[in-house]
Amino acid sequence: MKEPLRSRYQHFLALLDRGRTPYFVSIGLIVLGFTLVYLSPRSIPAFLVFVVAASSIYWLKLNRAVQLGLAVFLAVVLVPILGARNVFYLEVIFQIAVFSALALGLNIVVGFSGLLNFGYMAFYAVGAYLWAFFGSQQPYLLHSTVTTKALNTPFFLAPDYFYLFIFLGVIVAAILGLILGLPVLRVRGDYLAVITLAFGEIVRQLANNLDKPLNFTNGPQGITPIQRPTMPEGVLKLFNQVIQPVVGHRVTDNQAYNILFYLIALLVVVAVIVITYRLDDSKVGRAWTAIREDELSAGAMGINANKLKLGAFAVGASFAGAMGVLFAASRTFVSPETFTFLQSVGVLTMVILGGIGSITGVVVGATVVTLLNIQVLQSVSLYLSQLRQSDAVIPIIGFHWKYLSNQLDPTKYQRLIFGVVLVVMMIYRPAGLLPAARRKRELGGGPEGKDLDGKEV
Amino acid sequence: MRHFMGSVNVRQIVLPLGQMAIFVTGAGVLCSAIMLILAILFRGSGADQVLRATQGVGILAYTLDSLPQVLIDGVTIGFVYAAIALGYTMVYGVLQFINFAHSEIFAIGAFCGVESLIALNGLGVMAKASAMGSFLYLGLALLIGMAASGGMAVLVERVAYRPLRSSPTLIALISAIGVSFALQDIIRLVESMTSGQFYRVIPTFGNFDERINLFRIGAKVIDIQVKSVVVILAAVVMLVALNYLVGSTKVGKAIRAVAQDKNTAALMGINVNAMISLTFLVGGALGGAAGVLYALKFTRIDPFVGFMPGIKAFAAAVLGGIGNLTGALLGGMVLGMIESFAGAYLGTYTMGAFGAEYKDMVAFLILILVIVFRPNGLLGEQVSQKA
Known part of the structure; x- marks a missing residue:
């Protein structure tokens, strides 16, 4: 089951990179992201679409000049406009x-x-x-x-x-x-x-x-x-x-x-x-x-x-x-x-x-952690405090949200998140989510390579 | 009886006691001597004049006057550091790895001990406890703290360190930092969910706050708090027991064998994983006991209470020579003394320019200087030049 899925995914990626498709996809995403953030400045999904759009410039196979042009346009024109509209994103x-x-x-x-x-x-x-x-x-x-x-x-x-x-x-x-x-x-x-x-x-x-x-x-x-x-x-x-x-x-x-x-x-x-x-x-x-x-x-x-x-x-x-x-x-x-x-x-x-x-x-790591820190966690906190004020009940165990301790505020648990991320990454993916090319080669196994676990490969 | 005496290696009990006596007196005498020389040198200085103007005593008299109390404080905190440092040094001796989460293991011990005392207090048994009873309750809290810390240390090793045992040290170190941070917040989470409080204060019970008069110099009485005596005695007992465990039992021999060479030890039929777990258990239990003692001495604890004592104890372990049990004791004692002296005299001698708040920095400076200039520590054993 795993192989076909992966090959289908690769097929999809190849499609994305064929001919003019990347140009349409990238520009389309930027327009979509910009419109979404513009219309609903406080929504996180909209912002995530915008982030994906920005990264699509980097990931898709575009002409270098187009890439540069799009990136500069995005960074110097679009972001300030959105930022002026809602300073929080800036x-x-x-x-x-x-x-x-x-x-x-x-x-x-x-x-x-x-x-x-x-x-x-x-x-x-x-x-x-x-x-x-x-x-x-x-x-x-x-x-x-x-x-x-x-x-x-x-x-x-x-x-x-x-x-x-x-x-x-x-x-x-x-x-x-x-x-x-x-x-x-x-x-x-x-x-x-x-x-x-x-x-x-x-x-x-x-x-x-x-x-x-x-x-x-x-x-x-x-x-x-x-x-x-x-x-x-x-x-x-x-x-x-x-x-x-x-x-x-x-x-x-x-x-x-x-x-x-x-x-x-x-x-x-x-x-x-x-x-x-x-x-x-x-x-x-x-x-x-x-x-x-x-x-x-x-x-x-x-x-x-x-x-x-x-x-x-x-x-x-x-x-x-x-x-x-x-x-x-x-x-x-x-x-x-x-x-x-x-x-x-x-x-x-x-x-x-x-x-x-x-x-x-x-x-990418800096982006993810920062987003997590100042956006995702905050909105989870907000959501929890809303739940606390509501009469909602967790169905099966019958727990009333309003009895949830006030201390349970995810924004205050950065250490826990950093700590768990560090341990999990060290155990399962010591080279990181997007390993450096050189490390990838090493982990892929060279003749005299030593991977990060210190084992000979 | 004879059989029993034959099986107990008395030398292994007397020797560490002697070492402790030497270290305590040695560190105390050395620090006092340096302080007195400084005091003599500072006569007539600005600090001297300020003291004469405000308190009517010269700097030498002032120093002499407070010296005994400073020494007692130094010894007390020195023993606490030594007990924590042993956890670092044992693990380093066996795995050549800095167990950064040991400071949180210490904090867990402190919390579990204090929580159990608070629970006992809530039951109302402690209010009417006799002196003997209060010692029993403290012993119970110590045991609970030790069990919790030891168990947590074993768990942490199993989950976060064992999968990385063959990795480069830096990978394991990052994992240890991660565990340390995660544990801090887990303690905080559990505390805030159950008690809703950030700080916990050890309940007052027994006669631990009373002071025993030791001796008098002229009109001045030198006294020591009961709890300081308890801290010192408990630490001494634990250190001797540890020394005995590692030095004269079969298990201790196995631990030492694993520390020397894991592969050969495995060939000799030693269960290496079990011995490493045991090392973490013992080191963690010591740390937990130190945590309860720390709470007894300083009364208030919070989830981040482990960081400073942890890093200082690590400095102590390095100072004594990491991987060396005697070294940890010596390092803890020296560091405790220096810190106590810095806290007491820095402000006076620099006329308030640098106050007691710099005493934490002293520990860091010592750590840096020792690692850079004498990485093998005072007694030396392990080599630091391994990547």
Whole structure:
């Protein structure tokens, strides 16, 4: 029964890729998805159709130019329109972009060079606090105690330094990555993982405690307000003139900012993807793989493992640093709560779910986990609370929904979900949902291949 | 009687007791000496002047004054860390694998112990319990915590680690992290569904909060809480029992054989899987008991209570030399002392710039420094350079 089904599925896929069909399918899906989301901005199925439409551009066999054109049109025109109509989706997509960049950065460390890093959020935190400190009034408050009230002091830097700080974030995080990477030269395997965990916790605790002797981070209360870059003059007006009839209401300043940050995040993600893609097949990328598979042999082949491992840490960190700066500006608020071990493991879950070392896989993993986190779980929670208020009864066991504990709120059980995903993936599919091509070859069985279970194949 | 004495290896009981005495006094004396030297060096400093202005004592007198209490705290928490660290180190010795979920095994023990005490309290038996009775109830809670933790540890090994035994260590480590996270939320889920509360507080019973006067220096009385004595005694008994189990019984010999070479051990007729399960059972039970003791000492627990003690105990295990049972004891003691000293004096010596909140960071720093500069730990045994 299994074979015919699979062959029928493959037949169907082949049909999709024949002649002009993919063009029709892809464009049709985009139109359908856009219309659905436009008409019912709050429905999840509609959004999922939209996501499928977006991914169809990637999966179907289209002309490269058409692919690119469709993707740009979708990302730069359609999404902002939908986003202006319902900001929530823009937030979802923004978060997907942020976590994709983070996951891709972690993927370089974990996936390409095989160094487990549990403290990855530290770099994100450094980027975020970098702009949080210089982009707020905090430098003037070094000698004052923790305050939460808005101050009359001016901001330290002009808001447009933000763009510079994205690059500074890259540099500072990379330097920190090198510092954290130093133990890499001596320690391997699980000990390295523990060191990175300790490092991540140290950074978080510093953020938590550096409100004295000098008030750098404002302690657990975090820094706010942080400046956003200035909106270019007239853009909002232009945007409103062109788009208002489509959106159906005036686009406010905040909504415009959401769109701006979405576009910047998009730019960063595209840059990250291009860099990762280029690295993967470069000499460096191959050297990383060699180190991951067998460090001794790699050394014997003349690869300077120390240098390359440090490099992996630095590159991975730099992505997180850039995203941190962006995050701080978009939220106008940072606090140590954002950079916990839970978040580091969350990013690791994305990498592992999608497929260690696979760029597409990692982006898919980030998308799935983010959607799960901020959309699916929330709607399940909402549904449960509706059930709780209703008189519904589970038929067979006769359980009244209204007696369901208030504590049972799926959005609060991220750890459970991350944990189960990690364990299940490790046991059944250690290479991830969409394994990297190289891993697939390995798992398919080469003459001297070793699969991820460590067994000879 | 004679037969019994012949079969019990007395040396295996006296030796670890001696080791403990040496470690406790050694770590205590060393830390106190360093502290006193620091105090002498800090005389006349800003911290000294602040103390003279506010409390009317010099820094040396201040340090000397609080030293005994700090030492007692350090020993108490050191024993708790040692008991947890043994779980890490046993598993590492047998499987060369960091059982990251051990911190949640610890938390499960704490919860089951506290829940059973709360249940007993609800029945009203504890209010009228005699001193002896309250110790019995505590012992019961300890047993329940140990059983729950040991059982959970075995289950976790069976479900999440055994299928991955031949995988690279990193795969198993990720699985362990997953288990750790899942267990945290499962505890929270169960707690919130049954009791509707996030925190649980151990009921007050017996005379555990009273203080015993140890001795007096001049007008100052040095005392110790009954519960600290209980924690220390229980930990000592468990550590000795463990040492005896591993060192002088047939089962212990089998565990050591499996740790050395699984294949050869299997050829000698040892059931390797059973021995690994047993390792998890014993390590988990120790962790569970440590959890109940921790709850007794610090009274309040929450589902994430395991993370910090867990990571510190792991640091202790690494500090002592992971895979080495004596090392775990030494590491726990040293770490407990350092943490206690850091918590007590850091704020005063830096004039409030770095307070007691940095004591967690001290453990992390020690962990990093030890792994980087002396990965074999103080006593050394296992090699860390394996991927």
